Amino acid sequence: MCGIVGYSGKQNSSKIVLEGLKTLEYRGYDSWGIAVQDKNQIKIFKEIGEIKTKLSMLPLPKTSCAIGHTRWATHGGVTMTNAHPHISTTKDFILAQNGIVENYSTLKKMLEKKKYTFKTQTDTEVIVRLIEQQTKKDETFRDSVRKAFNMLEGRNTIIVLDSKEDNHIIAVKNGSPLALGIGKDELFLASDALAFTKYTKDVVFFDNLDLIEIKGNKFKIYDSKTGKEKKYKITKLNSKVEDISKGKYDHFMLKEILEQQDTILKAVNYKLDDLKPLIDIIKKAKRIYITGAGTAGFASGQIAYYLRTISNIDVLDVRPYDFASYFPILKKDDLIIAVSQSGETADTIEVLEYAKELGCTIASIINVEGSTIHRMSDLPYLIHAGPEICVASTKVFTSQCVFGYLLAKSMVGEYTGAREEVESLSSGLREYFTEKVFNHIKKLVRSIKNRNHFFILGKEQNSYIALEGALKIKEISYKHFEGFSAGELKHGVIALIEKGTPVFTIISDDMCSKDLLSATEEVRARGAYTVGVGDSKFRKEECFNFFLPVVKSKELSALSNVVVFQLLSYFLAFSLGNSVDKPRNLAKSVTVK
């Protein structure tokens, strides 16, 4: 959460930083700010909310060095005062942070006793004052930043712009991501390399506790604990410079939903030989865990379902934020499969850090090349969905699931069949995405948009789809949607059904269909407005007031079903006038706990 950008070089620094911040806005959009170094002075511009100001309107001079920050508020409300970056009392340096200073209140009290004063409610201002305190003692500014940083607890990455020396930036990474881009006579720093891959593919990824010092177009890396210089490795990124514009669409979300016809194919574009190392370790491992948070957590559940039902592999699906209770039973012969879009989710990384220390093998199903989870993994598998900009994840979910499906089928000698099934889903989606289908969904939206409580029933292959469908709609429509297994209905949820309560039933042509029809009858008998989502063979069933047919698929019907909830979520949020791509209070990359 929060995005950091820095630049030193021949181009207009505020242009580069502004572009970078726009790319990183998915990390938080409560406020943003840019600070440029201008003849040993610092000029700042900050704004609340999303980035609306264009470069031509930015009241900042053209200079060769700047830093910027886009905020997802942790400590202190969304105000101009709390917006980063935060300047020092003497105005000779300015700082931005991504993370949380866990011991900030102890440090603040200590500093207040020494007569330091605070203007903001942020934990970040504490770092500024700590550096001020250090500058009175240390020989170099680098040492002051380093020593102040060493007093912090938590996962935090900082960037500091120094006004006293030309083009001087210092950054320290711990927990939250940071990458350096090396261009010709220019250097870029950013929380995500995507912010600068348009200019360079040569990237240095940092280890925790690395300190990076930029002076002009030169840089050095130090160990922030010892202050000793460190060697570094330049990685050449492979991924193409991806299109991150909305194209002809009003929102990234719709663009990304429609892209699924192609992205699911990219996710399974692996040869059987590429999967072999993972298959071998799955066969050998004592126990297999799969973990992910949010939508990636539901993808983990779906992948575990495919491994269990297709290849008889027992996979324990555990959310990373609840993993600590498994630590005592985790063994070095265990395999952990991490599922993540960004590869930067703090909870997931913490589990992997623990497992790595123990010697477990780590595999991952991820979207972002060079991300922390990618680099921590012994067996990383990229799903190549391209940048996913909308906070609500769509194409990455289906890509992760089809990769899991391919893996499960490959384990039982059905690699080719799996590829064919994904291809068939892809062509089905190509035909499905039509105005006619959209209008049918919009018709339903019109009739339900004023209701506030909704339920989704699924079962077996559609259990996680019910959860993901409900999450998708909650995220951007802010309506209370609850998904659960149909088996739970009579154990409590049915008490909430009133006249007109919309209840969605996900129904595939499988062994659960009869149970789902009965469950639908039961809620209908209590006045529910019933909506079927699934195989068109059920469209005429009397229990449904409305039916949304999906793309036919033999083994991937769960994924056909989820696409309908993605579209429903989009059209509902749109009709409510909500901010579709940047829903309130959320951020795409949850890098703090």
Ligand code: G6P
């Ligand atoms: C946030 C995002 C979700 C995502 C989850 C995990 O909640 O909004 O879309 O599923 O984080 O993120 P990851 O990057 O690990 O998939």
